[in-house]
Amino acid sequence: MLREKYERVPSGCAVSGILDRSGRRFSGNDIIQSIALMRERSNGLGGGFAAYGIYPEYRDHYAFHMFYDDEQAREISERFLNEHFNIAEAGPIPTKKVSWIINEPMIWRYFVLPKEEKLTSSGLLSDEFVAQCVINLNKRIDGAFVVSSGKNMGAFKGVGYPEDIGEFYQLYNYEGYMWTAHGRFPTNTPGWWGGAHPFTLLDLSVVHNGELSSYGTNRRYLNEFGYECTMQTDTEVAAYLLDLFTRRQGMPLEIACKIMAPPMWDEIERMPDDERTLYTALRTVYGKALMNGPFSIIAAFNSGMVALNDRIKLRPLVAAEKGNVLYVSSEESAIIEICPKPDKIWTPRGGEPVIGMLEEVKA
Amino acid sequence: MVEYVIIGNSAAAVGAVEGIRQRDNTGNITVISEEPYYAYSRPLISYLLAGTADDRKMAYRDAGFYKDNGVLLLLGVRAVSIDTVGKQVILSNGKMVAYDKLLIATGGKPFVLPMKGGDKKGIYTFIKRDDAEQLKSVAKCGTKAVVIGGGLIGLKAAEGLVKCGVDVTVVELADRILSTILDEQAAVMVQEVLEEHGINVILNDTVTEVIGDDGVSGVILKSGQSIECDMVITAIGVRPNTDVVANTDISINRGIKTDDHMCTNIEDVYAAGDVAEAYDIVYEDQRVTPIWPNAYMQGEIAGRNMAGDDAVFDSGFARNSIAFFGLPMITAGIIKPVGDDYEAVSTVQPEKMIYKKAVFKGNRLVGFIRLTDIDRAGILTGLIKDKVDISPFKDKLLDKDFGFVYMPKSYRKERLLGVKRK
């Protein structure tokens, strides 16, 4: 598979996300409409979506979305999958020919569960087992790429404007309770489908607008915990940091956000004792996980999502609420486009996460 | 308003005016002086004689001094007596000046040697400005003079006369010149210089008779020797000018007796300067120390106390800075000690005319002589005055570079940084 030729392609981008906290499912139309409005922020070299709640019939299976360069890659990958998983269903993801979308890889989908004996012999929990398998697949099998691997969710992405990608995947045919989208403006022409956002790991998906000046520091830090940053993207770093803190270290999401975009030291100095101790500890222990430089990201996972800006808000991010629905986007217009009269609309401060959780999870 | 009256108009009087004015800017001050001059520098009369001082230099204070200090000046009039009961001063012109506070600062007057022919024309004293002016008018080149007395006044007169071209002989009764301020060693060295400059010095002798018709034509010494001369200057010393207190209840010993506030035995009557007898910190007794700085300081203390202060005079001791023919010398305190209580060290470099001597009593410096090398001699004066324990640096006192660097650090810091010792 044609991988990213250059390391760390800087890019400007658009992001958008919608969550209905009641769990009500809705089609991909809104998210396509929202991201489409920000066409100016993309340049047709990458677009993608993450959709949650779209596979209720396989809600307990890991849904693997795969890109293959060719049949051989598919065969090798499927052999790998068969070896480690019981596959409940497999087949190509339906797509529609769109004139602007070219050079698409083979796009397949598998609903799988880890084989009991493999799980037992690995000594891993199933999520970690799946994560290891995804990393191995991406690393070892040429021409194959795991687009997403979470339960009851999937990522749909490719090279093109996001609305064309949405059309290509016919996302209006899917219904989910949460959608995120990304329109990319890379400064070169990588033409690699895997490089588009969202970046995913299990059910975690990240769309991201920005460029991390701390990339080298963050990556070396993640290395220490076994994360190999192969994609050369900042999005990958953000995803792995979230995974490390929330999944592996079991930290509250808010805290993880405060590690990635912490308050300034002088702000910490002015905090009450408890808070000061907490933030001092966070920055002292996790300094290398601070994501420095401009970014706005939307990270989604089965239970909800979080939108986060860098601490001095060098990239745009707007949030709105209407009833149970939470909107986050790079631009206010992209929210108004699909929700003309929100109950509340605001610009989150740098480093202040906007967190939306499914009500059933909260309860 | 307080009426201050000061009899006399020299260093002590000026010191008193300035002392009064430190505390009282309103009281009236009256200064009474027999001499018809503004305060002038009495030691400068020898410079006047030698021609190196003019009126400007002679003036001890600016012309505006009296006005600026609100002083009523009564010049050319003598205070004859004092009515200490009625608190008034009786003047030679018959007038009375009432006082609340009185300072007697009448200075000294020359000792006059009883000698045959002492009434001839051409015999002078050398105390006042008029004396110098008078002498200057007769001290022509080629004339001859005999100076009776080899002390400070006599030698200064002799030096001035030599500079006028006069052939001078000094006759001194003592075994050395400048016997009050120099020891034998120093006196010999200074005498050499005087002689080099043409002064004929005769020691252990004195004038018994002045000869001549109307005017002076010579003197005959006790030894029988006779010396031709055109003039005689008697300079065998001064004594306190206590005339004004005669027949009053103000106590006199050699001078007017004062306490440590410069007050006499009579309330509101003070005395200062050459007329006063005050405590000498070196000799530790009451004595008259007729030197300029003492006069000023006593006057200032008296003035302050007259104006209500509680100031103590604690710096009385003899000290002199003088030079003859460019040979400077500074001496202070006891320079020729008598008795076992004292210890003296000295160093001499005859070729450089340097002589240094220090006199100790216990761990205190009580006197010194510095000839030629007078640099920073005031440090020693200070050590005497402050009664400093000199034992830590006693061996350095005569060194060329002696200074605070050799003194204990705490003392040094106290003096130089104003840091108080713990």
Add this chain to the structure above:
Amino acid sequence: MISYVLPEFLVMRDENRCIQCQVCVRQCANDVHYLDEKDGKVKADDAKCVNCQRCVTFCPTHALTIIPNPQEFKANANWTKKAITEVQKQAESGAVILTSMGNPQEYPIYWDKIVLNASQVTNPSIDPLREPMELKTYLGRKPDKLEFDEKGRLITKLTPQLVLNVPIMFSAMSFGSISLNACESLARAATELGIYYNTGEGGLHSSLYRYGKNTIAQVASGRFGVHANYLNAGAALEIKIGQGAKPGIGGHLPGEKVGAEVSATRMIPEGSDAISPAPHHDIYSIEDLRQLIYALKEATNYTKPVSVKIAAVHNVAAIASGIARAGADIIAIDGFRGGTGAAPLRIRDNVGIPIEMAIAAVDTRLKEEGIRHQVSVVAAGSIRNSADIIKAIALGADAVYIATSALIAIGCHMCQKCNTGKCNWGIATQDPQLVKRLNPNIGARRLVNLVTAWEHEIKEMLGGMGINSIESLRGNREMLRGVGLTQKELDILGIKAAGE
């Protein structure tokens, strides 16, 4: 025996400017300048001159210039003047050549072959004059993760940390090797700057205990001046295993430098040589180091981080790993250009490796072992300016130690004669006449100025990279590119070539 050694310098005096004021005479502790009583002129004995430039600086008419002696030997690329002179010296003395300060030889200076990145278009640079720019640095052991209770409250208690306002510390220089006024300058500057200075192995003079909050107390092989109060006086402890200028050998403070104050501070008799053994005789292996680390922690009731300082030698990465595992909270690595108060010239000039390579190797090794985040790494050994600091941190250091630059700030002119004890600038001397030449008011002020200036520059460079917190530079080798380096060197440094 006539000396064959040429005077190293010539003293040039501009007679048109010299006013015979003798300031030079009074300032030269080497008795170079003297007043010739015969003609009243000030003259110089060039052979004694060490080019410390005290006279040059103090001459009120700028009449003096010190130049290298232009006398050359017959051209020989192999037998250079230096090589010949050293042979001559040893033939005369029969002794090891002693010298001081850091390795002056022409080894590559990798700092100067590394360039920094800056933001353009895609990522805004940050203006430190308008935006916060954070240099605060915590040194000490860090847990793998923080634990929170079910209510999200922090459970983990951090072990003691050093908090630095700027990632710069003054490295170890003992009282004895440097003067008390130099120590005080460092201590006061560290206090004012919110950083730390290091006592070196000379103990802590009683007058410096008041700067304890900003003091790192060193424990070295001689254990000079080490007692319970000393260990508890500072904010941290440092076990000195080695020094970049003289890896593998100990120290030697000659008896003439051991005056009353040094004697009392080091707890050795006045006038006796203070000899630090080459190794710690209670550390012959890594497990012994662990014992000492924990002995010190016990002695200070676990209130202070413990640093271990080593010289950068060939297998520095593995050694550092061992030190991290032995329980050190901070590892200080001293490169081969680091300074010294006295070292054998051959050792100084030939032993050890450059700090740039060492720090890159250590950071990578610890990262690979997954323990880099647990310890702090401090780079030392000729950090000359703020760019060196930026590069050291991007290569993986948490902070740097500076010493030579600190000494230059307070007057050192790099004459490399510390070992003689006649430092004309009052730094590397115990002669009271010379010590007083360094006014700690001025010394501290100059140090504060230097570090403040570097702080500004670091902020500028960070802002240019689009970074507003120094922790985002740590190990961020993406920000570095090599110029004129071989691929092997690039690989060790873990950086790409410029243009890549």
Add this chain to the structure above:
Amino acid sequence: MKRVYALEEYCVGCRLCEINCIVAHSQSKDIIWAFKVEEPRPLPGILVEEARPISFGLQCRHCDDAVCIKSCITGAMHRDERDTVVCDTDKCVGCWTCIMACPYGAIKANENDGKVVSKCDLCPDLSQPACVSHCPNEALIYVDRG
């Protein structure tokens, strides 16, 4: 009043204070002219006492209770409007009584320039005395300690 104080702990004995005092009181205010050309060269108003390792600059303390003024036989020594103790050299006759009196030894006989005394005048034309400005080690400070 502001006075010059010497911090002996930091005096390096270079005597740049003396040299710069001379320059400040020279005609040209140029060090090379002052030393190489001008005659007579002024005397420094500061002196350095030295007994290694101790040294410090010392000049007139401008005493509140100045015995030099009280002792001066001509009235030349006086306190000016800045409270500085100065000598009116037109009135000074060089009797050296002030040298006898000054407990700091801070007054010098200047035989070069007429026969007058020479002492520190605290550099009335400068913002601070030249000795202080030029002390390389801040061993002289110019402060008001009362």
